[in-house]
Amino acid sequence: MAVKTLNVNEDILGANDMLAENLRGRFEASKVFVMNLMSSPGAGKTSVILKIIEALSGKHKIGVIEGDIASDVDARKIQKTNVDVVQINTRGACHLDANMILSATDSLGLEGKQLLIIENVGNLVCPANYDLGEALKVVVASPTEGDDKPLKYPEMFRNAAVLIVNKIDLLPYLDCDIEALKYNARQINPKLIIFETSCTTKAGIAEWCNWIIKQLPTVE
Amino acid sequence: MAVKTLNVNEDILGANDMLAENLRGRFEASKVFVMNLMSSPGAGKTSVILKIIEALSGKHKIGVIEGDIASDVDARKIQKTNVDVVQINTRGACHLDANMILSATDSLGLEGKQLLIIENVGNLVCPANYDLGEALKVVVASPTEGDDKPLKYPEMFRNAAVLIVNKIDLLPYLDCDIEALKYNARQINPKLIIFETSCTTKAGIAEWCNWIIKQLPTVE
Numbered sequence: 001m002a003v004k005t006l007n008v009n010e011d012i013l014g015a016n017d018m019l020a021e022n023l024r025g026r027f028e029a030s031k032v033f034v035m036n037l038m039s040s041p042g043a044g045k046t047s048v049i050l051k052i053i054e055a056l057s058g059k060h061k062i063g064v065i066e067g068d069i070a071s072d073v074d075a076r077k078i079q080k081t082n083v084d085v086v087q088i089n090t091r092g093a094c095h096l097d098a099n100m101i102l103s104a105t106d107s108l109g110l111e112g113k114q115l116l117i118i119e120n121v122g123n124l125v126c127p128a129n130y131d132l133g134e135a136l137k138v139v140v141a142s143p144t145e146g147d148d149k150p151l152k153y154p155e156m157f158r159n160a161a162v163l164i165v166n167k168i169d170l171l172p173y174l175d176c177d178i179e180a181l182k183y184n185a186r187q188i189n190p191k192l193i194i195f196e197t198s199c200t201t202k203a204g205i206a207e208w209c210n211w212i213i214k215q216l217p218t219v220e
Numbered sequence: 221m222a223v224k225t226l227n228v229n230e231d232i233l234g235a236n237d238m239l240a241e242n243l244r245g246r247f248e249a250s251k252v253f254v255m256n257l258m259s260s261p262g263a264g265k266t267s268v269i270l271k272i273i274e275a276l277s278g279k280h281k282i283g284v285i286e287g288d289i290a291s292d293v294d295a296r297k298i299q300k301t302n303v304d305v306v307q308i309n310t311r312g313a314c315h316l317d318a319n320m321i322l323s324a325t326d327s328l329g330l331e332g333k334q335l336l337i338i339e340n341v342g343n344l345v346c347p348a349n350y351d352l353g354e355a356l357k358v359v360v361a362s363p364t365e366g367d368d369k370p371l372k373y374p375e376m377f378r379n380a381a382v383l384i385v386n387k388i389d390l391l392p393y394l395d396c397d398i399e400a401l402k403y404n405a406r407q408i409n410p411k412l413i414i415f416e417t418s419c420t421t422k423a424g425i426a427e428w429c430n431w432i433i434k435q436l437p438t439v440e
Contacts, residue, residue, distance in 0.1 A: 040261040041344045041373060042365025069345065071371040092375065094314065094345035122372065124261045125289065125314035125343050144364035144390070145262025151291040152342065153261060155312065170364070173393050175420075200395075 016130055019098035023105070023133025030110040031217040032063075034118065036096075036132050038156060039140035040149075041122030044166040046074045047199035048140060049117050053081045055209035056115065060216060065104045065118045067096040074119060084108055095126040098133060114216045124149065128156040136215065138162045143174055147181035150188045157188040162195065164208065169198040236350055239318035243325070243353025250330040251437040252283075254338065256316075256352050258376060259360035260369075261342030264386040266294045267419035268360060269337050273301045275429035276335065280436060285324045285338045287316040294339060304328055315346040318353060334436050344369065348376040356435065358382045363394055367401035370408045377408040382415065384428065389418040 027034045037045045046066075053062060064085040066075040075087035086104045088096060101118065110116070118134060120127040139160040141149060144167060150157040157163065163185050171178060178196070185192055195211070197204035247254045257265045266286075273282060284305040286295040295307035306324045308316060321338065330336070338354060340347040359380040361369060364387060370377040377383065383405050391398060398416070405412055415431070417424035 040342070040365075041369055042260065042362070068372050070374050071368070073368050073371060094343070121345065122260070123314070123343055123345050125341065126346070142262070142364065144362065144387070145260075148291070148293050149261055151293060152288050154290050167364070170390070170393055173390055 013129060016098050019102065020131035020133040023098055023101060024135075026105075026110070027116070027133055027135065030113075032110050032113045032116050033136070033216050034116045034132075034134040035136040035138055035212075036118045036120060036127075036134035037138045037140060038120045038124070038127045038160070039122060040124045040142070040145055043122070043140045043142040043145070044199055045119050045122070045140050046077055048164060048166060048197065049119060050077065050081065051197075051199050051202070051205045052117065052209055052212060053078070053083050055205065056213065057081065057083055060114045060213070061112050062115045062117065063108045063110070063113045065101065065108065065116065067100070067119055067121045069093070069121060084113075090121060094121055094123050095130050096120050096132060097130050101132045115212070124153040124156050128159050136161055138164060140164045140166050141181065141185075142167045143171055143176040143178055143181065147176050147178070147184060150181070150184040154188045157185050157192070160189070160192065162193045165194065165196045167198060167200075168196050168203060169201045233349060236318050239322065240351035240353040243318055243321060244355075246325075246330070247336070247353055247355065250333075252330050252333045252336050253356070253436050254336045254352075254354040255356040255358055255432075256338045256340060256347075256354035257358050257360060258340045258344070258347045258380070259342060260344045260362070260365055263342070263360045263362040263365070264419055265339050265342070265360050266297055268384060268386060268417065269339060270297065270301065271417075271419050271422070271425045272337065272429055272432060273298070273303050275425065276433065277301065277303055280334045280433070281332050282335045282337065283328050283330070283333045285321065285328065285336065287320070287339055287341045289313070289341060304333075310341060314341055314343050315350050316340050316352060317350050321352045335432070344373040344376050348379050356381055358384060360384045360386050361401065361405075362387045363391055363396040363398055363401060366395075367397050367404060370401070370404040374408045377405050377412070380409070380412065382413045385414065385416045387418060387420075388416050388423060389421045
């Protein structure tokens with residue numbers, strides 16, 4: 001009998017991709033627009049989500065899935081807005097996968113929702129490789145991290161469709177050239193749609209939220 | 221024949237731990253103190269290393285191993301100081317492992333060096349689980365990331381012996397309670413030795429560098 005070589009990473013990613021396609025079909029059939037927010041720890045994903053909720057939740061029904069290794073700090077922040085939220089604790093895993101999203105959406109319920117926001121584990125590496133069936137991958141970058149991150153973490157910037165440069169209110173205090181950051185990101189991914197935001201001053205939030213509204217499926 | 225269940229993660233970590241012990245023996249025999257710096261992307265690991273070089277390289281021979289998924293941005297910064305540096309590109313892997321350190325130290329050479337600084341891939345998750353044979357694990361946290369990170373990434377703060385709270389010059393502009401950050405970190409790991417630094421104002425750098433000097437093996 002021939003020896004079979006098992007390429008574990010490929011097999012795990014292959015199985016994840018299949019389930020993610022299944023989820024994508026469910027999301028499309030349910031007319032829910034799903035976005036997957038990824039970033040380093042502390043780039044401001046939760047704050048960006050809170051701003052989206054503030055702008056959209058009056059007219060659009062939103063659900064949120066919070067991914068963290070441990071704790072429910074973020075889910076409790078979302079809960080205060082009265083938007084449906086489910087916390088996933090990965091217990092050590094460095095990314096969300098499609099199977100976790102399947103369980104979370106079962107628990108959350110998709111009916112009537114137009115927008116499902118997934119906050120991934122804070123990690124600029126591993127989440128880039130795990131399809132969650134989302135319609136949109138968003139990478140949030142903070143200029144506090146410097147302007148060279150797209151060069152060091154190319155996969156994340158290559159796979160995302162939208163880049164949010166958040167915390168722009170801090171630019172005067174930082175050694176970060178935002179034009180260099182955007183240039184480096186576009187060198188990796190020329191098609192990136194870029195928004196510059198501050199959740200503190202609300203700069204750029206309206207533009208970003210209006211763009212999201214245009215992506216939402218129309219409901220008859 | 222009984223079916224053998226392969227627990228891939230355990231086996232990979234087990235093999236890494238064995239090689240890391242071998243490295244630890246080499247480092248001790250060579251009288252080189254090895255520290256592994258870990259953090260989120262952009263918390264300031266490279267800047268902290270540059271400050272250590274500035275303070276110590278006159279009297280102590282230093283080597284640096286730079287870990288990144290892609291690019292040699294950081295190694296080029298170190299090279300300007302005339303300290304020996306090797307760049308590891310992990311080509312997608314989210315952490316350094318003992319095997320990479322073995323190759324890098326072969327290339328770098330340990331002879332005559334008293335301090336070897338390893339800058340891990342910017343990631344607050346996966347590097348925590350990979351022993352590199354180091355004598356000291358250091359986690360660098362930036363208050364720009366908020367004060368809740370120890371609760372969300374407990375493994376990193378549990379495994380580190382030293383926490384550097386860097387970029388403290390930015391505190392006036394941030395919604396981050398540094399006392400809460402330190403409290404949360406000590407809830408996870410009561411033995412953590414904590415330094416507060418700013419590579420911009422040089423606050424706390426002398427204290428941290430003097431502490432490092434005390435850890436260095438004495439050379440006859």
